[in-house]
Amino acid sequence: MLWFLTKTLRAVITMWLVVTFVFFVLRLSGDPTMMLLPDDIDEATRDFYRRLWGLDRPIMVQYWSYLGALLQGDFGISFRNNLDAFGLVWDRVPKTALLTGTALLISLAIGIPLGIVAAFYRDSWLDRGVMAVSVFGFSMPNFFLGILLILVFSLNLRVLPSSGSGTWAHLIMPAATLGVSFAAQFARYTRSSMIDVLNKSYMRTARSKGAGPVRRVNLHALPNAAIPVVTILGFKVGELLGGAVITETVFAWPGIGRLLTNSVAARDLAVVQCIMILLALTMVLANTITDLAYGWLDPRVRVGAKAGAR
Amino acid sequence: MLKSILKAVAVAAVALTAAPALAQDDNRPDLVVAVNNLPGSLEGIEEMGNVAVRITYSMFDSLIRRDFLADGSGTASKLVPGLAESWTRVDDRTLDLKLREGVKFHDGSELTSDDVVFSFNAGRGHGYDPLIGAARRFMLTISHVEPLDKYSVRVVSKEPDVLLEQRLAGYAFWVVENKSYMLKGKDAFARSPVGTGPYKMDEWVEGEYIRLASHDDYFGGMPAAKTVTFVEVPEVSARIAGLVSGEYDISVNIPPDQIPTIESYDDLKVERIVLDNTHMLVFYTAGPLEDKRVRQALSLSIDRKLLRDALWGGLNYTPNGHQLPSYQMWIEDYPEFEYNPDKARALLAEAGYDGEEIVYKFPLNYYLLSTEAAQAMQQMWKSVGLNVKLEPVENFGQVTDPNGTVHIRPWSNTHRMPDPTGSFVPQWGADSEVQNNRQDADRAWDAPAEFNELHEVIIASTDWDERQQAYRGALDIWMDEAPGTMLYNPLETYAMRKAITWKPYGLYYMDLRPYNLQIAE
Numbered sequence: 001m002l003w004f005l006t007k008t009l010r011a012v013i014t015m016w017l018v019v020t021f022v023f024f025v026l027r028l029s030g031d032p033t034m035m036l037l038p039d040d041i042d043e044a045t046r047d048f049y050r051r052l053w054g055l056d057r058p059i060m061v062q063y064w065s066y067l068g069a070l071l072q073g074d075f076g077i078s079f080r081n082n083l084d085a086f087g088l089v090w091d092r093v094p095k096t097a098l099l100t101g102t103a104l105l106i107s108l109a110i111g112i113p114l115g116i117v118a119a120f121y122r123d124s125w126l127d128r129g130v131m132a133v134s135v136f137g138f139s140m141p142n143f144f145l146g147i148l149l150i151l152v153f154s155l156n157l158r159v160l161p162s163s164g165s166g167t168w169a170h171l172i173m174p175a176a177t178l179g180v181s182f183a184a185q186f187a188r189y190t191r192s193s194m195i196d197v198l199n200k201s202y203m204r205t206a207r208s209k210g211a212g213p214v215r216r217v218n219l220h221a222l223p224n225a226a227i228p229v230v231t232i233l234g235f236k237v238g239e240l241l242g243g244a245v246i247t248e249t250v251f252a253w254p255g256i257g258r259l260l261t262n263s264v265a266a267r268d269l270a271v272v273q274c275i276m277i278l279l280a281l282t283m284v285l286a287n288t289i290t291d292l293a294y295g296w297l298d299p300r301v302r303v304g305a306k307a308g309a310r
Numbered sequence: 311m312l313k314s315i316l317k318a319v320a321v322a323a324v325a326l327t328a329a330p331a332l333a334q335d336d337n338r339p340d341l342v343v344a345v346n347n348l349p350g351s352l353e354g355i356e357e358m359g360n361v362a363v364r365i366t367y368s369m370f371d372s373l374i375r376r377d378f379l380a381d382g383s384g385t386a387s388k389l390v391p392g393l394a395e396s397w398t399r400v401d402d403r404t405l406d407l408k409l410r411e412g413v414k415f416h417d418g419s420e421l422t423s424d425d426v427v428f429s430f431n432a433g434r435g436h437g438y439d440p441l442i443g444a445a446r447r448f449m450l451t452i453s454h455v456e457p458l459d460k461y462s463v464r465v466v467s468k469e470p471d472v473l474l475e476q477r478l479a480g481y482a483f484w485v486v487e488n489k490s491y492m493l494k495g496k497d498a499f500a501r502s503p504v505g506t507g508p509y510k511m512d513e514w515v516e517g518e519y520i521r522l523a524s525h526d527d528y529f530g531g532m533p534a535a536k537t538v539t540f541v542e543v544p545e546v547s548a549r550i551a552g553l554v555s556g557e558y559d560i561s562v563n564i565p566p567d568q569i570p571t572i573e574s575y576d577d578l579k580v581e582r583i584v585l586d587n588t589h590m591l592v593f594y595t596a597g598p599l600e601d602k603r604v605r606q607a608l609s610l611s612i613d614r615k616l617l618r619d620a621l622w623g624g625l626n627y628t629p630n631g632h633q634l635p636s637y638q639m640w641i642e643d644y645p646e647f648e649y650n651p652d653k654a655r656a657l658l659a660e661a662g663y664d665g666e667e668i669v670y671k672f673p674l675n676y677y678l679l680s681t682e683a684a685q686a687m688q689q690m691w692k693s694v695g696l697n698v699k700l701e702p703v704e705n706f707g708q709v710t711d712p713n714g715t716v717h718i719r720p721w722s723n724t725h726r727m728p729d730p731t732g733s734f735v736p737q738w739g740a741d742s743e744v745q746n747n748r749q750d751a752d753r754a755w756d757a758p759a760e761f762n763e764l765h766e767v768i769i770a771s772t773d774w775d776e777r778q779q780a781y782r783g784a785l786d787i788w789m790d791e792a793p794g795t796m797l798y799n800p801l802e803t804y805a806m807r808k809a810i811t812w813k814p815y816g817l818y819y820m821d822l823r824p825y826n827l828q829i830a831e
Contacts, residue, residue, distance in 0.1 A: 030707035037444065038359055039706065040723055042736060043743050048443030081350030082497050091516060147547050154551040162551040163543050165518070252543040254517040
C-alpha cells in the first residue's frame with residue numbers, strides 16, 4: 001500500500017514538474033499569434049487573438065488558470081482548430097500505440113535471438129557479423145533510414161506506400177524504421193548479458209547434469225539474462241516514443257509524434273501539454289511495470305522487498 | 311397479393327439495373343493532392359493562410375471573381391462575374407450587384423441576397439468585436455451591405471473607395487450559406503462548411519486528410535473530379551515518392567532543386583508560378599543602421615540576380631519597386647533594385663561606418679531557402695565591408711524579442727490586391743507595424759511626414775492619375791529611406807501527372823473549377 005502511495009505521489013510530482021516546465025518554456029520561447037497568423041498581419045488582429053486565447057494576461061495568471069482547469073480534468077482547447085485538446089490527442093493514441101508496439105515487437109523478435117546466437121558463438125565470425133550489423137543499425141539515424149526505405153520500396157520498386165496509415169502495408173516501413181535501431185541495441189544487451197550468465201557456475205552444473213543446449217538456454221540462462229534486458233526495456237519506451245516523433249513525420253503517420261511536432265511549432269499549448277502529460281504517464285507506467293517484472297523474474301528481488309517491508 | 315409481390319419484384323429489378331447504371335455514369339476520377347499541412351478550420355475567413363485557402367477557394371465563391379488566367383499567367387487581375395452576374399457603381403462609396411439566379415449551395419438551398427448580407431455582416435468578420443478577427447483587415451473598409459431584393463444587394467464603403475470591386479474579388483469576401491451557419495454555429499461550420507463552390511465537404515479525418523466531393527449542381531458546370539482528397543504529407547521526399555508510385559496525383563510545395571527529378575519521369579510534370587509575394591528584409595532604423603546610407607549600402611550590395619540564379623534556378627524575378635506587373639497602377643519604368651558594390655562602399659565611407667556588428671536574425675525553416683540566402687548575402691555584405699552576423703532562431707517571436715539584439719530581419723509581403731493598398735500601404739504606411747513597433751519603440755521606422763501624406767492620397771483619392779503620382783512619390787521615399795528592401799518573389803512548384811491540366815495562381819488558391827481542371831483518361 002505504502003509502495004503504491006509513494007509511487008503515485010512520485011508520479012504526480014513528476015507530471016506537475018513536466019507541465020510547469022513545458023508551460024514556461026513554450027510561453028517564453030514564442031508567441032502563438034506569431035506562429036498561427038500570417039507574417040504580414042496587423043497588430044490589431046494579433047491583439048484580437050491574444051485576447052481571444054487569453055495571452056494578454058500576465059503569465060502567472062495564465063499558469064494558475066491552466067493548472068486549475070487541469071485539476072478539473074479540462075485540458076483546454078487547441079488554438080489551431082478550436083477542438084478539445086484531449087480528444088485530439090486521444091484520437092491519435094491508437095496509431096502511435098500500433099506503430100511503437102509493432103516496432104518493439106520487431107526489435108525484440110530480431111534483437112534477442114541475434115544476441116543469444118552471438119553470445120553462444122562468441123568471438124566467431126557469426127558473432128562479429130551480428131555485432132557489425134548491429135552497430136550499423138544502431139548508428140543509422142531513423143529519418144535517414146526512413147527516407148532510404150521510401151526511395152527503395154516506394155520510388156524504385158513501387159511495392160510499398162510511402163506515407164499514410166490506411167492499410168497494413170502502410171505500417172511496414174515506419175515500424176521497420178523505428179524497430180531496426182532498437183533491434184540492434186537489444187542484440188547488444190542480450191549478447192553481453194548472456195555472456196555473463198553463460199560463465200556462471202550454475203550453467204556448468206546444468207551441463208554436468210546432462211541438460212542439452214536448448215534446455216540450458218531456455219531454462220537456465222534466459223531467465224537470468226533477461227533481468228538487465230528488461231531494465232533497459234523500461235527505459236527504451238521513452239526513446240521509442242521519441243523516435244516515433246521523427247518516424248511519424250517522415251511517413252505521414254497520423255500519431256502523437258506528428259501532432260506533437262505540429263503543436264510545438266505552432267505553440268499550441270493545450271495540445272502540447274496534453275501530450276506531455278500522457279508521455280510522462282506512459283513513462284511512469286513503463287517503469288512501474290519494469291519494477292514488477294523484476295520481482296517476477298528474480299525471486300531475490302521479491303524476497304528482498306518483503307524483507308524490507310517487514 | 312400476387313400483384314403486390316410482382317410489383318415488388320419489378321421495383322427491385324428496376325432498382326438493381328438502375329443502381330449500376332448510375333454508378334457507371336460517374337466515371338470521373340478521384341483526385342489525390344499531397345499537401346504539406348492541413349488547416350485547422352475551413353471557415354473561409356477564420357484561417358486564410360496557404361494551407362487553408364488552397365482548399366477553401368474551391369468551396370466558396372465570391373460575388374466578383376478575379377480572373378487570374380485572363381492573360382494565361384496565373385497572376386492577372388481582370389474582374390469577371392462570380393456569384394454576381396453584373397454590378398453598377400452608384401457613387402464613390404456604393405456598388406449595386408445583381409446576383410445570378412438559381413445558384414445552389416452544397417446543401418441544395420438557393421443563393422439569395424440574405425446569404426450575401428449575412429456573409430459580410432459586421433458581427434461576423436469586421437465590426438467592433440466580431441466573431442472572427444482574421445478577416446478584419448480585408449473587410450474593415452465596408453460600412454454595410456443591404457438587400458435590394460431577393461437577387462440584388464448594395465455594398466457601401468465607409469469612405470470613397472475606387473477599389474471596392476477588387477476588394478469584393480479578393481480575400482475574405484466569400485459567400486457562406488446563412489441558415490446552416492446560424493444553425494450549426496461557427497465551430498461546427500468550420501468543420502463542415504456550406505458554400506456554392508465546385509467542391510463540398512465529404513470527410514475530414516484530423517491529421518490525415520480532408521476529402522471533398524463534387525458539387526454536381528455547381529453553377530459553373532460539372533467539376534472534373536468526383537472527389538478531391540487533400541492528404542497531409544509533411545515530408546517533401548514522401549510527397550515526391552507518393553507521386554511517382556501513383557498514390558498522389560498532385561504534390562504541392564516542391565523545392566526548386568527537385569524540379570529536374572520530377573521531370574525525369576515520363577508521366578510527371580511540374581507547374582510553376584512566381585507568387586504574388588515578395589521576400590524582403592526589414593532594416594531597423596536604430597543602432598548601426600540609423601544612418602540611411604548604411605541601409606542603402608546593405609541593399610546596394612545584394613546581388614539579387616545571383617541569388618535568384620543560384621537558389622531558384624533563375625525561374626523567379628525581383629519586382630521593380632514595391633509593386634507587381636499585375637497592379638492596375640504598375641509603374642513600368644520604375645528602376646530596378648540596383649546592385650552596385652562600389653557605390654555601397656562609397657556610401658559606407660561617407661557615413662563613417664566603422665565595422666560595427668550588424669545582427670541579422672531569422673527564423674529557420676520559415677521562408678523557403680532563406681538560410682541559404684542569408685549565408686550568401688553575408689558574404690556579399692562582407693565584400694563591401696559590412697560586418698553582418700547571422701543569428702538563426704527557431705521562430706519569429708525570438709527574432710523580434712525586445713530583449714534581444716536585432717538590426718535586420720526577414721519578412722514577406724503578400725500582394726493581396728493588385729494595388730498598393732493591398733500590400734505597400736498596410737505593411738509600410740502610417741498604421742503599419744513597421745512604423746508603430748509596440749514591442750520596442752526604438753525599432754519603429756520614423757517615416758518622413760511626406761511619405762505618410764502620399765499614402766493618404768493613395769488611400770483616399772478617387773482620381774487614378776493622382777493616386778499613381780502619389781504612389782511613385784511614396785516609392786521614391788521608401789527606396790531612399792531604405793527601411794527595408796526586396797529580394798525576390800519566391801517560386802511555388804506543383805508536381806503532377808501529365809494527364810492533369812491545371813494552372814496555379816500567384817496566390818495560394820488551388821482553383822479546381824471546371825475551367826481550370828481537366829483530367830485526361
